[in-house]
Amino acid sequence: MDWTQKVVDSRVEDGSRHQRYPAGSPNEAEIKQYARYLPKRCEIGVVMGMTPELRNIAVQHCDLLVSIDCSAASIETYKDWLDPAFRSKEQIIHGDWNDLEAFLDKKPGFIVGDGIFGNIHPLENYMPLLHSIRLMLDNGGSFITRQCLMPEEVVSDNQWSRSTLLQAFRSGKIDEAEFGLSMRLQGYVNQAYDQKSALLDNKKVFACIESDHQEGLLSKREYEIIHRYFFQGINTIPTRSQWEGALKQSDFFYESHAIKGKQWYAWYPVYHCKASIE
Numbered sequence: 001m002d003w004t005q006k007v008v009d010s011r012v013e014d015g016s017r018h019q020r021y022p023a024g025s026p027n028e029a030e031i032k033q034y035a036r037y038l039p040k041r042c043e044i045g046v047v048m049g050m051t052p053e054l055r056n057i058a059v060q061h062c063d064l065l066v067s068i069d070c071s072a073a074s075i076e077t078y079k080d081w082l083d084p085a086f087r088s089k090e091q092i093i094h095g096d097w098n099d100l101e102a103f104l105d106k107k108p109g110f111i112v113g114d115g116i117f118g119n120i121h122p123l124e125n126y127m128p129l130l131h132s133i134r135l136m137l138d139n140g141g142s143f144i145t146r147q148c149l150m151p152e153e154v155v156s157d158n159q160w161s162r163s164t165l166l167q168a169f170r171s172g173k174i175d176e177a178e179f180g181l182s183m184r185l186q187g188y189v190n191q192a193y194d195q196k197s198a199l200l201d202n203k204k205v206f207a208c209i210e211s212d213h214q215e216g217l218l219s220k221r222e223y224e225i226i227h228r229y230f231f232q233g234i235n236t237i238p239t240r241s242q243w244e245g246a247l248k249q250s251d252f253f254y255e256s257h258a259i260k261g262k263q264w265y266a267w268y269p270v271y272h273c274k275a276s277i278e
């Protein structure tokens, strides 16, 4: 199980105020983007994962919200982060997204999640899950997700490394959230990312971060900021063409409007996918 209590806790900035670190979690601007794509109202809505920021907006667009997550730690930590006024409308399922069809008696009006497909590996496993989501939504429903992409310039430029990002952070060009998440996902591509399979080995990433800190290349503050995005599992991070190719192959029509203001918006966009055009 990749989503351990330690991994879940590292993302929480202030538990008593239900606040998490941005970039790893969707911020207000990104939630607005999700809300733009949600249908006004429907009977059933699905959230893949326990992302509290998303559940709190999604629940206002449906009569019943079904939230599905395979991590007991995520469920335990976030189950009470839904506004109490909406809790009676939510059903939480401790289960695997690959069994999606078994959890739903009726087709939902939407299925949403935040960074779902980063958790699906290898890349070949994208198709069966995309196919099952599409099947559930062939009544005109929407699939909405932030999808983490590997920027082409990061993989094509073999000089790309932590020093590019460290320089940007130390000169004030990027903020803590921009620095922390991109160091984990892009800072160590040469050591931990396989371009062909699109797999990032986070064990390798954090081993590099550990030794960089020991050697004094990363300050204590920089080390702590990156650990807000701590993970030890494998992520699939496709390029834009790999991801959009998979959407097309699954017969999804998609749109994604780039918003401005944060460095990660360009490579972690919100996608709105539909099984057919109205």
Ligand SMILES: C[S@@+](CC[C@H](N)C(=O)[O-])C[C@H]1O[C@@H](n2cnc3c(N)ncnc32)[C@H](O)[C@@H]1O
Pocket: 003, 011, 024, 025, 026, 048, 049, 050, 051, 052, 068, 069, 070, 071, 074, 095, 096, 097, 098, 113, 114, 115, 116, 119
């Ligand atoms: C949706 S992802 C992305 C995290 C997101 N940015 C956040 O912090 O809210 C993380 C969640 O997905 C869950 N997850 C990963 N793979 C899963 C699967 N195959 N079935 C169900 N839940 C899964 C994990 O347990 C974890 O709680």
